Amino acid sequence: MFELANLIRPNIRAMQPYSSARDEFQGEARVMLDANENSLGSAGPELFNRYPDPHQRAVKAALAKLKGVAPEQIFLGNGSDEAIDLLVRLTCRPAQEDSILILPPTYGMYEVAANLNDVRLERVPLTPEFQLSADAVKQIIASEAKLVFICSPNNPTGNLLHAEAIEQVLRNFRGLVVVDEAYADFAAAPSWTTRLAEFPNLVVLQTFSKAWGLAGLRLGMAFASPDIIGYLNKIKPPYNVSEATQQHALAALADAPHFEQMRQELLEGRTWLLEQLPGLPIVAQLFPSDANFLLVRFRPEATAVYDYLLGKGIVVRNRTSQPGCAGTLRLTVGTPAENEQLVAALREYAA
Numbered sequence: 001m002f003e004l005a006n007l008i009r010p011n012i013r014a015m016q017p018y019s020s021a022r023d024e025f026q027g028e029a030r031v032m033l034d035a036n037e038n039s040l041g042s043a044g045p046e047l048f049n050r051y052p053d054p055h056q057r058a059v060k061a062a063l064a065k066l067k068g069v070a071p072e073q074i075f076l077g078n079g080s081d082e083a084i085d086l087l088v089r090l091t092c093r094p095a096q097e098d099s100i101l102i103l104p105p106t107y108g109m110y111e112v113a114a115n116l117n118d119v120r121l122e123r124v125p126l127t128p129e130f131q132l133s134a135d136a137v138k139q140i141i142a143s144e145a146k147l148v149f150i151c152s153p154n155n156p157t158g159n160l161l162h163a164e165a166i167e168q169v170l171r172n173f174r175g176l177v178v179v180d181e182a183y184a185d186f187a188a189a190p191s192w193t194t195r196l197a198e199f200p201n202l203v204v205l206q207t208f209s210k211a212w213g214l215a216g217l218r219l220g221m222a223f224a225s226p227d228i229i230g231y232l233n234k235i236k237p238p239y240n241v242s243e244a245t246q247q248h249a250l251a252a253l254a255d256a257p258h259f260e261q262m263r264q265e266l267l268e269g270r271t272w273l274l275e276q277l278p279g280l281p282i283v284a285q286l287f288p289s290d291a292n293f294l295l296v297r298f299r300p301e302a303t304a305v306y307d308y309l310l311g312k313g314i315v316v317r318n319r320t321s322q323p324g325c326a327g328t329l330r331l332t333v334g335t336p337a338e339n340e341q342l343v344a345a346l347r348e349y350a351a
């Protein structure tokens with residue numbers, strides 16, 4: 001059975017977290033001489049001389065409202081990539097002692113985080129339709145891995161994984177179940193954040209890098225039980241989300257209509273590409289997408305198409321070497337003009 005304390009590395013359970021100046025004193029004093037900041041001001045055009053809120057209270061309050069969770073169920077990181085690394089480090093002893101489970105083809109950072117932390121990697125491949133087979137679910141449930149990364153909608157394939165299979169994993173796997181929803185805003189399915197109360201082993205990852213259009217800002221979210229979030233807070237660098245990022249995220253959250261308008265436009269772009277691409281003779285297979293990209297299988301030779309597009313100044317992602325993805329390129333939905341350029345170039349190649 002799932003028992004959180006058994007999954008946390010003993011040294012992390014035992015250690016004292018860093019106590020920052022901003023942990024020991026919160027609020028505004030007239031004279032702030034506790035953190036070795038520069039009271040005179042900042043070089044550069046804007047004032048950033050004070051350390052940021054290490055718990056990002058204002059951003060979490062706004063996010064809690066938007067996502068229908070409690071602030072204590074939210075962790076914020078320097079991109080969701082930081083949350084991925086912290087989740088691996090939280091649960092897995094290094095020196096190949098413990099393992100994580102991934103479901104290829106999937107997002108590359110899980111494997112990098114495992115390698116970086118000297119943690120074993122177990123691979124349970126998805127089916128040719130990029131779903132979890134009944135046998136795969138059995139393998140996951142039987143595994144001793146400390147956590148499994150389930151990317152849904154999956155990168156680079158674009159599809160949602162069937163909810164029933166994920167639910168079986170949540171009910172029976174002993175480790176943490178991390179559902180990476182970087183592309184949830186483009187998906188026609190409820191977020192797994194709506195199921196947090198049911199599953200104490202569930203961690204949901206989301207990001208400001210995709211639908212919010214803030215990849216350069218570096219802000220990722222993890223949603224989980226207050227106990228799991230407490231452990232992530234215990235091991236994070238104290239000031240992992242900058243003041244500039246916190247201010248900008250608050251402004252973005254207050255600008256929800258712009259987010260929604262861009263989201264709709266990207267969904268329309270996806271629909272348009274889905275209509276255009278099947279008509280091209282070099283397109284052999286188009287995979288269903290709940291994300292802001294399409295995985296496309298080209299014939300006779302995807303890498304030749306990739307090089308040809310590059311020559312036209314259009315860069316896409318070559319996924320031909322990923323398991324189950326032979327002959328495929330991953331095409332991000334762009335502006336309407338960019339989508340038209342892409343299709344025009346592909347049509348010309350075909351001719």
Ligand SMILES: *Cc1c(COP(=O)(O)O)cnc(C)c1O
Pocket residue numbers: 078079080081082107151155180182206207208209210215218219220
């Ligand atoms: C893009 C992406 C992320 C986002 O990572 P950030 O560090 O938040 O930019 C996370 N997971 C997947 C599957 C992605 O494709």
